[in-house]
Amino acid sequence: MFHIYCPHCCEHREEEEFHVKGQAHIARPVDPEALSDEEWGNYLYFRKNPRGLHHELWVHNAGCRKFFNVTRDTVTYEIKEVYKVGEQPSVVSPADKV
Amino acid sequence: MSETNSAVAIMNQVPGSDADVRGESPLHHVGLADITDQSNGDAGVVFSEAGLLGHLTLRCEPSSPLIAVAQTILGIALPLTPLTSVEQGDLVVRWIAPDEWLISLPNDQVFDLETRFRAEMNGHHSLVNGSGGMTVYKLRGRHVVDMLKKSTPVDLHDSEFPVGKVVSTVFAKSGAVIRRTGESEFELVVRRSFADYIWLWIQDASQEYGLAVAS
Numbered sequence: 001m002f003h004i005y006c007p008h009c010c011e012h013r014e015e016e017e018f019h020v021k022g023q024a025h026i027a028r029p030v031d032p033e034a035l036s037d038e039e040w041g042n043y044l045y046f047r048k049n050p051r052g053l054h055h056e057l058w059v060h061n062a063g064c065r066k067f068f069n070v071t072r073d074t075v076t077y078e079i080k081e082v083y084k085v086g087e088q089p090s091v092v093s094p095a096d097k098v
Numbered sequence: 099m100s101e102t103n104s105a106v107a108i109m110n111q112v113p114g115s116d117a118d119v120r121g122e123s124p125l126h127h128v129g130l131a132d133i134t135d136q137s138n139g140d141a142g143v144v145f146s147e148a149g150l151l152g153h154l155t156l157r158c159e160p161s162s163p164l165i166a167v168a169q170t171i172l173g174i175a176l177p178l179t180p181l182t183s184v185e186q187g188d189l190v191v192r193w194i195a196p197d198e199w200l201i202s203l204p205n206d207q208v209f210d211l212e213t214r215f216r217a218e219m220n221g222h223h224s225l226v227n228g229s230g231g232m233t234v235y236k237l238r239g240r241h242v243v244d245m246l247k248k249s250t251p252v253d254l255h256d257s258e259f260p261v262g263k264v265v266s267t268v269f270a271k272s273g274a275v276i277r278r279t280g281e282s283e284f285e286l287v288v289r290r291s292f293a294d295y296i297w298l299w300i301q302d303a304s305q306e307y308g309l310a311v312a313s
C-alpha cells in the first residue's frame with residue numbers, strides 16, 4: 001500500500017484515492033503526419049519497463065482529481081519524489097535522462 | 099426561465115411556492131422524520147440529512163482576477179489554501195481542488211447567486227448547479243470519529259483534521275466530501291445515487307455505538 005503525497009492537496013493520502021496512468025513525460029509528436037509507422041507505433045504503444053527508477057503519471061481521482069508525476073523505484077516500490085505536471089524530475093537514473 | 103440577457107441559459111430549478119410540486123431529498127423514501135428519536139441520549143452517533151440544499155461548483159484559475167469578483171458576489175473570501183473551507187451564515191464554500199470550489203447555500207438563494215455570477219463574472223470560469231445531484235449528511239456524537247474510521251482511510255485525528263478542514267476522499271465503496279464542523283461533528287456531501295447506500299453503511303457502522311436520527 002502506497003502512502004502518496006498529492007502536490008495539490010499538499011498532504012499524504014492512501015493509494016486507494018489514486019490511479020496510476022502509466023509512463024510520464026510522453027510528448028505528443030508535433031507533426032504526426034511526418035512520422036514513420038515505426039515512430040508512430042513507438043509513440044502510441046511502446047513504454048519503458050525499467051528495473052529501478054520510473055517516472056509515472058498519477059491522478060488523485062478520489063480527491064482533487066488533478067494529475068501529477070511520481071518518481072518510483074520499481075524494485076523497492078519506494079517513491080523518490082512527487083512533482084507537478086510541467087516540471088522535471090530531480091531524481092533520475094544516470095542511464096535514463098528524460 | 100430567467101430574464102437574464104446572458105447567452106447561456108440558466109433557469110430557476112426550484113419550483114415556486116404556488117407550484118404543485120413536492121421536493122424530495124435523496125433519502126425521502128427512508129422517512130427520517132418518522133424514525134427521529136430525540137430520546138436516545140446514549141447514542142454514540144447522531145445522524146441527520148440536510149436535503150434539498152443548493153450546491154454550485156465553481157471552477158476558476160486561482161490566479162485569475164475573477165477570484166476577487168467571486169469573493170465580492172459571495173461576500174466571503176474563497177478558501178485558496180488546500181483542504182480548507184469558509185462558512186458565513188447559511189453559506190459554505192469548500193476547497194475541492196486548486197481551481198475548484200463547492201458552494202452550498204439554501205435552495206431558494208441559488209438562482210439569485212447564479213444570476214449574479216452570470217452577470218458579473220466576465221471571463222474564463224465555470225459555475226454549474228449540481229443541487230439535484232447531491233445531498234448532505236450531518237453526523238455528530240462521541241463515537242462519530244470511530245464510525246468514520248471504518249468508512250474512510252483519511253486521518254481523522256484532531257492534529258491532522260481540525261475543524262473547518264475539508265477532504266474529498268473514498269467513503270465505504272463510494273466517495274464523499276468530508277468536512278469537520280465541530281470537535282465531534284462532521285458533514286458529508288454525497289452523490290444522490292449513493293445516498294441510500296451510504297445511509298445503509300452508516301447504520302451498519304454505527305450499530306455498536308448506537309445510532310439516533312435527529313431532525
Ligand SMILES: [Zn+2]
Nearest residue numbers: 006009060064
Ligand atoms: Zn489531491
